[in-house]
Amino acid sequence: MIQIDNVHKRFAKNEVLKGVDLQIPEGGIYAVLGPNGSGKTTLIKCVLGLVIPNKGDIRVKGQKVKNQWKYREEINYLPQIANFPGNIRVKELIGMIKDLRKKPGDEVSLIELFGLEPFLDKKLANLSGGTKQKVNLVLTFMFDSPVIILDEPTSGLDPTAMIALKNLIRKEREAGKTFLITTHIMQFVEEIADQVVYLLEGKIYYTGTLSGLLEKTGQHDLEHAIAAITSEKQHA
Numbered sequence: 001m002i003q004i005d006n007v008h009k010r011f012a013k014n015e016v017l018k019g020v021d022l023q024i025p026e027g028g029i030y031a032v033l034g035p036n037g038s039g040k041t042t043l044i045k046c047v048l049g050l051v052i053p054n055k056g057d058i059r060v061k062g063q064k065v066k067n068q069w070k071y072r073e074e075i076n077y078l079p080q081i082a083n084f085p086g087n088i089r090v091k092e093l094i095g096m097i098k099d100l101r102k103k104p105g106d107e108v109s110l111i112e113l114f115g116l117e118p119f120l121d122k123k124l125a126n127l128s129g130g131t132k133q134k135v136n137l138v139l140t141f142m143f144d145s146p147v148i149i150l151d152e153p154t155s156g157l158d159p160t161a162m163i164a165l166k167n168l169i170r171k172e173r174e175a176g177k178t179f180l181i182t183t184h185i186m187q188f189v190e191e192i193a194d195q196v197v198y199l200l201e202g203k204i205y206y207t208g209t210l211s212g213l214l215e216k217t218g219q220h221d222l223e224h225a226i227a228a229i230t231s232e233k234q235h236a
């Protein structure tokens with residue numbers, strides 16, 4: 001479904017991705033993990049065509065993404081920071097995004113799921129951070145696309161919204177969707193991820209199941225496994 005071959009990306013002298021190879025088959029939830037600044041967002045943006053690699057190939061459903069736009073219709077994307085003008089009202093924003101995507105969108109059940117009815121007539125500038133994130137989740141999930149990319153989806157969410165989000169992701173996985181998710185919330189990964197991808201120093205340090213990572217690091221939970229990798233690297 002997504003094939004990443006030998007991808008390199010540098011910003012000036014900062015070599016962020018140094019030969020990333022990754023195959024994501026169709027269906028399932030892939031958690032992309034790694035320390036701050038390890039290149040998770042950069043990798044995701046390469047898949048979306050928002051960042052152009054210096055070297056390497058990326059294919060989505062067999063098609064090279066370079067200079068292509070059509071394939072992006074197959075992807076729903078939640079950015080880490082979504083910047084919409086603050087004077088737009090929630091319902092106007094939802095309408096605008098539906099017009100732009102030119103695809104039928106079903107927002108009604110999502111608005112209910114995240115309890116957003118009282119906020120529909122409010123301007124974005126007047127919403128709390130968590131409420132804005134719920135609106136962004138509605139924008140991401142209201143379209144039916146086979147690939148869903150979420151960059152830090154839990155940001156600012158309260159426990160009720162977290163449960164709603166996990167249930168939503170599981171439901172979409174049951175429908176055969178493929179997820180790429182970055183997060184620093186290890187409990188979230190433990191609860192929902194099928195596979196873990198760990199980026200370190202510009203390369204993939206590990207890809208496989210969560211239990212495989214625990215075995216590789218000799219740890220009992222993901223938080224300790226990640227800490228063990230970091231300290232192993234610092235002492236190497």
Ligand SMILES: Nc1ncnc2c1ncn2[C@@H]1O[C@H](COP(=O)(O)OP(=O)(O)OP(=O)(O)O)[C@@H](O)[C@H]1O
Nearest residue numbers: 011014016034035036037038039040041042043080
């Ligand atoms: N447009 C850009 N121009 C210059 N440098 C950039 C740009 N985008 C990212 N970087 C740099 O690339 C590196 C990787 O950033 P990236 O946002 O991909 O990391 P990340 O793993 O997603 O981090 P975090 O966990 O903090 O979200 C950082 O050093 C960042 O400063």
